[in-house]
Amino acid sequence: MIEEKKLIFRFKRGNRDALRGIYDKFKIDLLKLAVVLTNDVNAAEDIVHDVFLRFAQSAKRFKLTGSLKSYLVTSLVNRVRNIHRNRARHNLIQMDKADSVASSGRSPLQWAVLSEQITQLSQALQELPYEQREVICCRMEMDMTFRQIAALQQVSQDTVKGRYRYGLTKLRSLLNSKGKKCNPQMT
Amino acid sequence: MQPADDIRNVFKQAELGVNEQPDEQVFEQILQAQQESLRSRQAAQNKWRIIMKNPITKMSAAAVIVVGCFLGHLLLQGTDSGIALGDVLEKMNRIKVYKYQINSTTTDLQTGQLKRETQGTCLISADYGIRQSTETVDPNGSNIPLWEHYTLLHEKTTIAVFHDKKQYMQVEFTESTFDEKKKSASDPRYMVQQLMDCNYISLGQSTLEGIKVEGFQTTDPKYHWGMLGTLDVKLWVDVQTRLPVRLEIASQYKDKSKRHMVVQDFQWDVIVDAREFEPNIPQDYTSMTSEPITMPAMDEQSAISGLRLILEKTGSYPEELSMKIMEHMKDLIDPNMMKQMKVITKNGKNMPSPEVMQKYLDAVKPITGLVWFHASLVREGKDPAYYGKVITPDDKDQILMRWKVSDSEYRVIFGDLHTKTVSPEVLAELEKTLPRQ
Numbered sequence: 001m002i003e004e005k006k007l008i009f010r011f012k013r014g015n016r017d018a019l020r021g022i023y024d025k026f027k028i029d030l031l032k033l034a035v036v037l038t039n040d041v042n043a044a045e046d047i048v049h050d051v052f053l054r055f056a057q058s059a060k061r062f063k064l065t066g067s068l069k070s071y072l073v074t075s076l077v078n079r080v081r082n083i084h085r086n087r088a089r090h091n092l093i094q095m096d097k098a099d100s101v102a103s104s105g106r107s108p109l110q111w112a113v114l115s116e117q118i119t120q121l122s123q124a125l126q127e128l129p130y131e132q133r134e135v136i137c138c139r140m141e142m143d144m145t146f147r148q149i150a151a152l153q154q155v156s157q158d159t160v161k162g163r164y165r166y167g168l169t170k171l172r173s174l175l176n177s178k179g180k181k182c183n184p185q186m187t
Numbered sequence: 188m189q190p191a192d193d194i195r196n197v198f199k200q201a202e203l204g205v206n207e208q209p210d211e212q213v214f215e216q217i218l219q220a221q222q223e224s225l226r227s228r229q230a231a232q233n234k235w236r237i238i239m240k241n242p243i244t245k246m247s248a249a250a251v252i253v254v255g256c257f258l259g260h261l262l263l264q265g266t267d268s269g270i271a272l273g274d275v276l277e278k279m280n281r282i283k284v285y286k287y288q289i290n291s292t293t294t295d296l297q298t299g300q301l302k303r304e305t306q307g308t309c310l311i312s313a314d315y316g317i318r319q320s321t322e323t324v325d326p327n328g329s330n331i332p333l334w335e336h337y338t339l340l341h342e343k344t345t346i347a348v349f350h351d352k353k354q355y356m357q358v359e360f361t362e363s364t365f366d367e368k369k370k371s372a373s374d375p376r377y378m379v380q381q382l383m384d385c386n387y388i389s390l391g392q393s394t395l396e397g398i399k400v401e402g403f404q405t406t407d408p409k410y411h412w413g414m415l416g417t418l419d420v421k422l423w424v425d426v427q428t429r430l431p432v433r434l435e436i437a438s439q440y441k442d443k444s445k446r447h448m449v450v451q452d453f454q455w456d457v458i459v460d461a462r463e464f465e466p467n468i469p470q471d472y473t474s475m476t477s478e479p480i481t482m483p484a485m486d487e488q489s490a491i492s493g494l495r496l497i498l499e500k501t502g503s504y505p506e507e508l509s510m511k512i513m514e515h516m517k518d519l520i521d522p523n524m525m526k527q528m529k530v531i532t533k534n535g536k537n538m539p540s541p542e543v544m545q546k547y548l549d550a551v552k553p554i555t556g557l558v559w560f561h562a563s564l565v566r567e568g569k570d571p572a573y574y575g576k577v578i579t580p581d582d583k584d585q586i587l588m589r590w591k592v593s594d595s596e597y598r599v600i601f602g603d604l605h606t607k608t609v610s611p612e613v614l615a616e617l618e619k620t621l622p623r624q
Contacts, residue, residue: 014225016218023214032203049213050274056221057273111209118201140191140198168191175197 004068012059023052026072031112033073033141037080037133039122045111047079073142074152077134084130124174132167135160216277223568270401270424272387276379278429283313284459287375288452289321294445302444305333310457311374315464316340337466344479346466353472357479375450378434382422385410392426395433399426430455477541480548483556485563490588491604493557498604504575504587508561512554564590570597577622578602586617 010018030051034044051072055062064071125133131153138144138152146164150157279285286308293303307321317338322330332350339346343365348355382405390402400423410418418438425432434450483489497505497512505512564571571590578587582602589599597614599607609617 011221014222019218019221020214023217027205027210028203031205032201035203036201049216052213052217053220053274053277054271056217057224059221059224111205111213113204113206115200115202115204117197118203121197121201136194140195168194171194175194 005064008062008064008068012062014059019056022055022068026069027052029142030072030076032118033137034076034080035112035114035118036122036125036137036141037077038083039126041110041112041114043083047076047083049111050079051075069142070144070148070152073138073144077138077152120178121175124171124178127174128167128170132163132170135163136167136171139164220273220277270426270429272379272383272403272422275424275429275431276376276383279376279379279431282430282455284311284457286310286454286457287450289319289448289450291446291448294447296439296444306330309374310459310463311376312459312464314340315459315461317374318464335467337464339464339466346468348466348468348472349475353469354475355466355468355472356475358482359479360482361484375431375434375453378420378436378450379422379431381410382420385420390421393423395423398432400424400432401426474541476545476548478545480545483552483559485556485560487560487598487600487606489553489556490560491600491606492553493555493560494587494600495604496553497557498580504578504580506576508558508573508575508588512558561588572618574621580604582622584617585621586614589614 007018007021011022027048030048031044034047035041038044038047054075055072125137128136134153135149138149139146144152146157146160150160153160288306288308290306291304292301294300295302304324305321306324307319309317309319311317317336319336321333321335323333325331334350335348337346337348343360343362345358345360346355347358382403385405385407387403387405387407390404392399392401394400403422403424405420406418408417410420418436420437421433421435422431423433424430431453432451436448437445438448439445483492494504497503561571561573569590569592571588572586573588574586575588578585580602583605585602587600587602587604589597592598592608595610596608597611599609599614599617601607
């Protein structure tokens with residue numbers, strides 16, 4: 001935590017290495033989170049890029065009240081929710097019902113490189129209601145506590161636990177039914 | 188609750204990597220955003236400190252903050268998309284090729300009559316440059332080709348082809364002057380950047396041609412160095428794509444004329460062929476100058492040359508270093524040459540000879556260098572200050588112009604045009620002795 005505070009202190013003074021440190025520390029986790037939440041790698045790249053850009057633009061006025069990870073995740077999740085809202089509002093194909101675009105139309109010069117496993121996981125997660133997916137992904141990918149997720153979703157911890165339980169059961173069943181080839185050890 | 192180790196394992200195995208090259212590009216963009224944010228914030232803070240020293244300002248500012256918060260709250264309620272202009276610009280910069288339409292009308296304010304109506308297309312490519320074609324509409328409603336303008340990135344050259352005069356002009360740039368040249372007043376990227384640098388307001392959301400848009404507006408006179416006179420700039424951004432849908436500039440030059448320019452019909456990521464950027468100069472067209480024009484470097488020497496020229500011609504330094512200096516060109520250039528050049532502004536048909544044109548452009552070069560150098564200092568956040576309103580050539584040890592070189596150094600041009608590098612502390616002492624403006 002003290003290390004993080006030092007990093008933020010230097011970042012606020014325009015230190016390149018501090019920004020580099022923050023960027024390298026969180027970029028992969030944030031990209032993964034965005035991919036599994038959206039099942040759209042292009043949108044995920046845009047979202048993470050935007051999260052870091054906004055963060056960088058706020059350098060001078062930035063004040064951290066919790067952890068940097070929570071701040072970045074909240075920023076990312078808000079953007080994912082905006083995309084959902086906008087798509088629904090414009091009556092376009094809903095992200096969670098759309099076919100996966102995770103591996104289509106990608107050139108070697110694009111930012112994120114996905115493994116087969118993340119593509120499959122991401123597709124399976126789209127079958128879950130968005131709120132459940134958010135809970136599972138924040139818990140599994142970012143190691144967030146139920147309390148932190150409850151604050152993020154602005155619901156009670158019990159609600160979060162309920163979403164987590166239902167989400168896990170459904171995801172387990174989906175992954176099993178989609179074939180043991182995804183994960184043969186699955187029970 | 189059931190153990191979730193199996194699912195946790197699936198998440199762990201779901202790996203994701205990044206390609207090095209785009210990863211570096213993303214980081215550089217983020218770094219740039221951080222640096223820009225710190226620079227602009229610093230400039231704003233400096234101004235804020237000076238203003239807040241005045242007790243009356245303090246009271247007024249308190250009232251403004253309260254009203255501002257209230258208005259801000261209302262605005263936030265009305266604009267749930269929360270579009271940031273920085274995002275719009277950033278997104279535009281990521282698009283390699285795009286095309287748009289520019290329509291413009293100029294009305295004579297004395298007679299109320301339409302002086303000129305033009306329409307044109309502009310193609311911008313990150314690889315090749317900019318090509319703009321403009322036509323005018325004659326009283327019968329026919330379109331007459333007026334001019335074409337090419338900005339060629341690889342050659343760092345611009346070529347303007349004037350169809351009505353059957354002439355063309357080629358201008359060659361250095362690296363730094365070319366960057367400045369690219370900021371055309373009608374380039375949407377530059378328009379968005381200018382808007383960001385001015386005081387602007389949100390116009391909330393609306394629908395334009397069936398597209399949900401969010402509007403931004405500025406009437407800040409410093410837009411485009413104040414060269415456009417009184418103005419009203421509006422930008423409408425697609426809430427979904429965060430890209431411009433329409434840009435409008437209504438400007439009025441003194442009481443003489445008003446102009447209304449609309450940039451619209453954007454096409455993003457269009458396919459482009461290098462041949463579209465090959466200047467099309469018909470065989471019978473002649474060059475306006477005897478040789479290609481070269482632009483002055485944007486450096487200290489150019490600035491001093493410009494200041495010296497103005498001093499020699501007028502006996503004093505210009506009050507400000509904006510493009511407005513160009514309005515006083517008649518005082519700065521040899522009267523005989525000016526007489527010959529007047530035919531350009533009064534009657535475009537009788538063009539001066541290429542030699543006269545060349546002489547004129549060579550004569551104004553130091554002034555252009557001065558103005559552009561100052562503009563580049565402003566753009567790069569080098570904390571420039573210019574005191575031409577109060578400093579004369581007799582003020583040998585007083586600061587005429589200064590800018591930041593590094594955190595511990597400022598470069599200063601003094602009243603007699605000698606230069607020196609000083610520390611911020613020495614600079615502060617020198618500025619204390621400046622006559623009151």
